[in-house]
Amino acid sequence: MESTPYLTVDVEVLDRNLSDAADAAAASGLALRPHAKAHKCVEIARRQLELGAPGLTVATVGEAEVFAGGGCADLFIAYPVWATPARAARLRALAERATVRVGVDSAEAAALLAGTGAEVVVEIDSGHHRSGVHPAGAGELAAAAARLGLTVAGVFTFPGHGYGPGRQARAAADEAAAMRTAAEAMRAAGIEPGVRSGGSTPTASTSDSGALNEIRPGVYALNDAQQVELGTCGWGDVALTVAATVVSVAGDHLILDAGSKVLGADQPAWVTGGGRLPDHPGARVTALSEHHATVVFPPGAPRPARGEIVRVAPNHLCAAVNLADELVVVRNGLEIDRWRVAARGANA
Numbered sequence: 284m285e286s287t288p289y290l291t292v293d294v295e296v297l298d299r300n301l302s303d304a305a306d307a308a309a310a311s312g313l314a315l316r317p318h319a320k321a322h323k324c325v326e327i328a329r330r331q332l333e334l335g336a337p338g339l340t341v342a343t344v345g346e347a348e349v350f351a352g353g354g355c356a357d358l359f360i361a362y363p364v365w366a367t368p369a370r371a372a373r374l375r376a377l378a379e380r381a382t383v384r385v386g387v388d389s390a391e392a393a394a395l396l397a398g399t400g401a402e403v404v405v406e407i408d409s410g411h412h413r414s415g416v417h418p419a420g421a422g423e424l425a426a427a428a429a430r431l432g433l434t435v436a437g438v439f440t441f442p443g444h445g446y447g448p449g450r451q452a453r454a455a456a457d458e459a460a461a462m463r464t465a466a467e468a469m470r471a472a473g474i475e476p477g478v479r480s481g482g483s484t485p486t487a488s489t490s491d492s493g494a495l496n497e498i499r500p501g502v503y504a505l506n507d508a509q510q511v512e513l514g515t516c517g518w519g520d521v522a523l524t525v526a527a528t529v530v531s532v533a534g535d536h537l538i539l540d541a542g543s544k545v546l547g548a549d550q551p552a553w554v555t556g557g558g559r560l561p562d563h564p565g566a567r568v569t570a571l572s573e574h575h576a577t578v579v580f581p582p583g584a585p586r587p588a589r590g591e592i593v594r595v596a597p598n599h600l601c602a603a604v605n606l607a608d609e610l611v612v613v614r615n616g617l618e619i620d621r622w623r624v625a626a627r628g629a630n631a
């Protein structure tokens with residue numbers, strides 16, 4: 284593979300991340316249902332299932348179709364799916380070949396799911412303030428869904444407000460408190476929340492196994508610059524990097540041939556730039572345009588020469604993977620395989 288930019292996966296790092304997380308979840312008594320939107324890749328999903336995952340999490344019906352086709356028989360669409368007639372028909376077809384659970388945060392959305400064969404999982408807001416009902420409202424919504432003839436499997440939340448330096452512990456505590464409230468509300472409404480699903484990569488290791496029985500991290504498999512900057516992992520745990528060539532050197536900065544069309548454009552206010560160079564931890568990606576990354580090195584730090592290939596960790600790997608057709612799999616720096624990003628663009 285001589286033409287940069289392209290995405291590489293170090294398979295040894297990947298396998299270690301997968302087995303460490305599987306072992307940690309098992310030791311805490313939590314089911315690990317990995318979010319496959321992070322890697323979108325059937326080969327990685329199979330490794331996760333072989334390590335004991337009861338099934339996968341996905342974000343869309345399209346992703347569920349791809350992973351069902353790849354052999355996964357248990358899928359949770361952790362998203363408030365709006366089942367238009369066309370989407371309901373796809374869900375019905377999917378539910379004939381796999382166990383399918385779907386997130387729901389309104390009685391209106393639940394009504395559209397009736398008759399699809401999918402079970403529903405009530406989404407609650409534990410502090411991220413995205414989708415989800417107030418935890419105390421979980422019982423009322425679960426009862427409404429049950430009246431529509433739906434099987435209510437349980438409750439879920441995404442503690443996304445843990446994304447930010449020093450915010451993880453608080454978000455995990457919010458998640459646990461919200462899940463306890465929601466579970467009580469559902470029991471009071473006569474519905475047992477068999478599934479109590481939470482988790483994100485930053486909060487996974489501090490998930491409260493008294494309040495949850497399942498976690499759904501996704502990024503943990505490959506890791507990215509955001510996770511390193513949050514302290515969730517170290518550089519040695521980053522399995523996915525972009526191979527990019529130094530194409531220009533000017534003054535105190537150089538230019539790589541990987542811009543936002545390869546690295547993705549995600550750049551929350553708390554990160555230090557547009558990605559990181561694991562082999563040059565002092566360097567900063569100070570600007571990204573579509574095909575250029577501008578990288579500044581600290582004075583006196585060793586820097587790569589024109590024509591050299593360097594590794595860049597994207598800020599948010601989900602976005603970077605969604606821009607690539609394939610992942611170049613390496614072991615000890617040598618290409619051993621290519622994996623298709625099978626669920627790329629499966630956004631509907």
Ligand SMILES: Cc1ncc(COP(=O)(O)O)c(C=O)c1O
Nearest residue numbers: 318361441483484499500501502
């Ligand atoms: C609903 C839901 N569950 C799980 C995850 C996975 O968390 P992470 O991306 O931190 O691995 C996400 C990520 O966006 C999500 O939206």
